[in-house]
Amino acid sequence: MYHLDNISQKKGNTQILNGINLKIDEDSIFAILGPSGSGKTTLLNILAGIDRPTGGKFLNEDGQVERGIMVFQDYRLFPHMTVFQNITFGLKVKKTKGSDIKQRAKDITETMGISELINRYPDELSGGQQQRVALARALILNPKLLLMDEPFSSLDEALRIEMLDFVKELQRKFQLTIIFVTHYKTEAYMLSNKVAILINGQIMQVDAPKKLESNPQNFSVAKFLGQANFIEGSLTNDDFVSPIYSGKVNVVTEEGKLYLPFSGQLQLDQTDYPAFKGKIVEKKWMGSNSERVSIEIDKNVIYCDLASESVDENKEYQFYFSKLPVVF
Numbered sequence: 514m515y516h517l518d519n520i521s522q523k524k525g526n527t528q529i530l531n532g533i534n535l536k537i538d539e540d541s542i543f544a545i546l547g548p549s550g551s552g553k554t555t556l557l558n559i560l561a562g563i564d565r566p567t568g569g570k571f572l573n574e575d576g577q578v579e580r581g582i583m584v585f586q587d588y589r590l591f592p593h594m595t596v597f598q599n600i601t602f603g604l605k606v607k608k609t610k611g612s613d614i615k616q617r618a619k620d621i622t623e624t625m626g627i628s629e630l631i632n633r634y635p636d637e638l639s640g641g642q643q644q645r646v647a648l649a650r651a652l653i654l655n656p657k658l659l660l661m662d663e664p665f666s667s668l669d670e671a672l673r674i675e676m677l678d679f680v681k682e683l684q685r686k687f688q689l690t691i692i693f694v695t696h697y698k699t700e701a702y703m704l705s706n707k708v709a710i711l712i713n714g715q716i717m718q719v720d721a722p723k724k725l726e727s728n729p730q731n732f733s734v735a736k737f738l739g740q741a742n743f744i745e746g747s748l749t750n751d752d753f754v755s756p757i758y759s760g761k762v763n764v765v766t767e768e769g770k771l772y773l774p775f776s777g778q779l780q781l782d783q784t785d786y787p788a789f790k791g792k793i794v795e796k797k798w799m800g801s802n803s804e805r806v807s808i809e810i811d812k813n814v815i816y817c818d819l820a821s822e823s824v825d826e827n828k829e830y831q832f833y834f835s836k837l838p839v840v841f
């Protein structure tokens with residue numbers, strides 16, 4: 514088990530990381546998911562020993578300070594070196610015997626499927642090939658802990674999925690611990706059954722993907738995961754009043770209108786949870802079996818996910834919540 518023990522980072526007046534505590538199982542993939550600017554790279558730089566935190570420690574099971582080997586988002590291959598020279602650079606620095614270097618380079622290039630590229634220079638490689646070389650350069654050092662900073666974000670969707678499968682295979686083959694940082698939730702969900710959400714330099718929630726989707730712990734997690742829904746309403750004596758919910762709650766204001774954020778999903782089939790009648794004003798297909806809909810109800814609008822693709826705009830329906838909606 515690796516321990517991130519209260520890690521903080523401050524640069525100038527900016528508090529970038531705020532007391533990060535995490536426990537990471539060995540021989541597994543742990544995903545850290547967060548929006549751009551949330552502090553993901555700052556955290557990995559600390560875990561790699563590239564940067565020193567202003568507070569806290571990164572420790573291994575024995576309580577010793579730990580550091581991992583980094584695979585960067587922009588590959589960072591040496592442009593004037595061939596693939597072979599790039600991959601073996603770290604071993605040369607360690608003064609490994611020439612015959613060992615050759616054997617290990619042969620093994621790792623075969624594993625990575627890049628044997629035929631060893632005499633090429635980085636600018637003669639595609640992005641996917643460059644990232645394989647960058648991974649080979651890290652793996653040849655036999656790391657126990659690999660840190661991957663959005664390594665596939667510049668690859669196309671199909672290649673990204675192929676590479677994620679490959680990372681899983683490598684993890685099993687080398688029994689690695691991998692900390693994988695990304696802003697794509699599908700990447701995090703594909704790789705790991707434990708995902709930490711990092712927002713504004715703080716860990717907001719650590720859970721299995723399904724739990725994150727069904728029970729985002731607060732509004733910022735729900736919003737980042739695209740799970741935040743809104744009901745339009747008004748304030749009467751400090752109480753938020755809307756056609757389907759009223760009470761003392763935290764509201765958000767946008768363009769002069771008041772909204773109550775909540776998590777939940779609607780469906781057309783009857784449930785035991787709250788129901789209401791409304792007219793679909795607009796729908797947007799989200800690429801799965803649901804639509805993002807705006808529904809007009811008593812002149813107020815509710816924005817929510819609907820688990821159905823068979824609705825028409827400007828028509829009235831009876832909507833049911835799939836589970837009890839959670840207001841934040």
Ligand SMILES: Nc1ncnc2c1ncn2[C@@H]1O[C@H](COP(=O)(O)OP(=O)(O)OP(=O)(O)O)[C@@H](O)[C@H]1O
Binds near residue numbers: 529556
């Ligand atoms: N040296 C620095 N001085 C001041 N602020 C910094 C410094 N380095 C980073 N930051 C700020 O810290 C925040 C986190 O940056 P970081 O690069 O860690 O985020 P990230 O989650 O990796 O983002 P991205 O996904 O866009 O790479 C940003 O707001 C950034 O502007």
